[in-house]
Structure formats: structure tokens, C-alpha cells
Amino acid sequence: MLPWNLFPFHKNDQSPWKGFSPNQIEKYMADFMSNMMRNFQNEGMSPLSTTTVDKAPSSSPFQYDVFETFEEVFVRIRLKEDCLSALKLYHTSNQVILEHVPEENDRHVISLPALVKKKGGNALYKEGILELRFPKSHDWQFTELTIQDE
Incomplete structure (x- = not known):
């Protein structure tokens, strides 16, 4: 039998997103993606290829x-x-x-x-x-x- 209690996926685990509303999570992800795309544009590189x-x-x-x-x-x-x-x-x-x-x-x-x-x-x-x-x-x-x- 596997020792499932040794893995970090417990019922008692606190989610890092606990306490956030879906709107807050959506805003965080939108800000994260816009910052990433801005970084790619500033570097003059496409996010899909390296040149x-x-x-x-x-x-x-x-x-x-x-x-x-x-x-x-x-x-x-x-x-x-x-x-x-x-x-x-x-x-x-x-x-x-x-x-x-x-x-x-x-x-x-x-x-x-x-x-x-x-x-x-x-x-x-x-x-x-x-x-x-x-x-x-x-x-x-x-x-x-x-x-x-x-």
C-alpha cells in the first residue's frame, strides 16, 4: 500500500488561492499574462521562437x-x-x-x-x-x- 499521507496533497492542505474570489484570480492572471507579453515585445522576440x-x-x-x-x-x-x-x-x-x-x-x-x-x-x-x-x-x-x- 502506498503511503498517501506523505504526499503534499492532503484534505487538510490550505490552497494558495483560498480566500481569493474568482474575479481576483482572473485579474491576477490577466495582469501576469500582459506583463509576460510586454516582456517578450520589449526583447523583440516572439514567445514561440528564439532568434x-x-x-x-x-x-x-x-x-x-x-x-x-x-x-x-x-x-x-x-x-x-x-x-x-x-x-x-x-x-x-x-x-x-x-x-x-x-x-x-x-x-x-x-x-x-x-x-x-x-x-x-x-x-x-x-x-x-x-x-x-x-x-x-x-x-x-x-x-x-x-x-x-x-
């Missing part, structure tokens, strides 16, 4: 935003449509490389906040914004190092 955002430095010739979600890394670059014909776009596991923008021999490197896969990335240009989307790579290669005594 980090990097912006282009002021010395950059074009503006871009880099952010990540749980599964992908996004780079949004503001470009004029006439730049697309000359643009060469490459990426490594942690960088995006743009060549020939805005001038013919220019080369710009954007660091990514997480490692990305070699395959599966795509680029979409719409309304003056080039959006690059890369799936994250969750394959971390670890190598054990041995410690030698002298």
Missing part, C-alpha cells in the same frame, strides 16, 4: 540582417534589382560571400551565427530584399585531444 539578430555595420555599402531560428539561418540583404545580374553568391559552413556588389571587383563576407549545411540553401529576391535561407548543420565533429605530461 538572434545581427545587423550590418555602418561601414557596409548595403544593409543586411542575419538571424537564426531553431532550424534555419536567414540573411536578408537590401539590394537594388539592377545589382542582381552581376552578383555572385557563395557560402561556406559559416559565411556568406557576395562578389561584384555594389562595384565590379567588390567582395563582402557576412559571418553566420551558426554552422549551415552545404546543400539545401536557397535565395529569393522580392521587393528589394534578397533573402538567403540555409538549414542549420547539427553535425558537430568532435576530436578528442590527449594531454601529455612533460
Whole structure:
């Protein structure tokens, strides 16, 4: 037989809400939820996903935003449509490389906040914004190092 009297759920227990009317509890919960939503808005984050955002430095010739979600890394670059014909776009596991923008021999490197896969990335240009989307790579290669005594 289980010793039910050792659990904190006794008939004699005092509820933390005892003495509160339903209206007081409802007001407390509404205040709690509004404070939580205000905190999420102040942090600039959605309560449903975690993201980090990097912006282009002021010395950059074009503006871009880099952010990540749980599964992908996004780079949004503001470009004029006439730049697309000359643009060469490459990426490594942690960088995006743009060549020939805005001038013919220019080369710009954007660091990514997480490692990305070699395959599966795509680029979409719409309304003056080039959006690059890369799936994250969750394959971390670890190598054990041995410690030698002298």
C-alpha cells in the first residue's frame, strides 16, 4: 500500500488561492499574462521562437540582417534589382560571400551565427530584399585531444 499521507496533497492542505474570489484570480492572471507579453515585445522576440539578430555595420555599402531560428539561418540583404545580374553568391559552413556588389571587383563576407549545411540553401529576391535561407548543420565533429605530461 502506498503511503498517501506523505504526499503534499492532503484534505487538510490550505490552497494558495483560498480566500481569493474568482474575479481576483482572473485579474491576477490577466495582469501576469500582459506583463509576460510586454516582456517578450520589449526583447523583440516572439514567445514561440528564439532568434538572434545581427545587423550590418555602418561601414557596409548595403544593409543586411542575419538571424537564426531553431532550424534555419536567414540573411536578408537590401539590394537594388539592377545589382542582381552581376552578383555572385557563395557560402561556406559559416559565411556568406557576395562578389561584384555594389562595384565590379567588390567582395563582402557576412559571418553566420551558426554552422549551415552545404546543400539545401536557397535565395529569393522580392521587393528589394534578397533573402538567403540555409538549414542549420547539427553535425558537430568532435576530436578528442590527449594531454601529455612533460
